[in-house]
Amino acid sequence: MRRLRIVFFGTAGPVSLGALREVAAGHTIAAVVQPRPELGSAGRARRLLGGVARALGVRLVPAFEILRRQRRFPAWEARSGRDAGIVARLQALRPDLLCIAGYPWILSAGTLTIAPLGAINVHAALLPRHRGPLPLFWIYYHNDRQTGVTVHRAIVEADAGDILGQVSFPLPRGLPVEELNRINGEYAARALGPVLRDLDAGRAVARPQDETLATLAPRIRPGTPMIEFASWDVERVWHFMAGLYPRFVEPLSLEDGVSVRYRGIHGYERTPHRLAPGTVRRVAGGADLYCLGGRVRLAVGG
Incomplete structure (x- = not known):
């Protein structure tokens, strides 16, 4: 198996780090693209992930820095999913594949097709359920008994591309969401490894998502009542x-x-x-x- 040259889009969160470590274990990290921390939803995402890290007692950013120093890959900061500077760098770098995990923005159609093998995304839910930026909240809201991680083709529609790999596991009742986030990081690596091998070997099988089963996972406004007391046990x-x-x-x-x-x-x-x-x-x-x-x-x- 050859070592693919992969550009990784992510943050310092558990799912991103789990996926990034899996990429580093068998392939070459050509570059890592992260959102600039002060920009809108990207900043909120960084602050949320930092809060999760503190709750778990995990120093996530140093873990990323250690990996960067070991592998000596460049780290770029993007202003949006359509950052022209990032697109120009990608075109010059000519990677084999783009891998996205926990990134707060949808990339442009032009960006998604820069690499010969295209782009894949790691999503912390069992697609087609819970498409969107807040899957963990909606997993609890909808009372799911099983959850997991999906690797799929990245397209301009959020989390709607063909499925390349998926792993599932039971969700213990009342499990703290910080712990679920950590577990998802482990399963992200398990789901991603076989997909990378199959893409490299030209034997990846893409399964279209069943649109009749799709649900959305949008952000919610703080202070919004969500519990349906009239029907929830x-x-x-x-x-x-x-x-x-x-x-x-x-x-x-x-x-x-x-x-x-x-x-x-x-x-x-x-x-x-x-x-x-x-x-x-x-x-x-x-x-x-x-x-x-x-x-x-x-x-x-x-």
């Missing part, structure tokens, strides 16, 4: 809240309208009650959120 409410806290906090209020901001989820209990789903009542040491079939026990501020 107490265990589902707990799974959603426990898994996404503190990245997402459901807006809640006491019966008198006073806002309640929780700072943790203790668990849930199946217990009969006659309160309307979504009712919050203060109790010693916290608050109880009443749902269909029971209550979620919350830690709240003083």
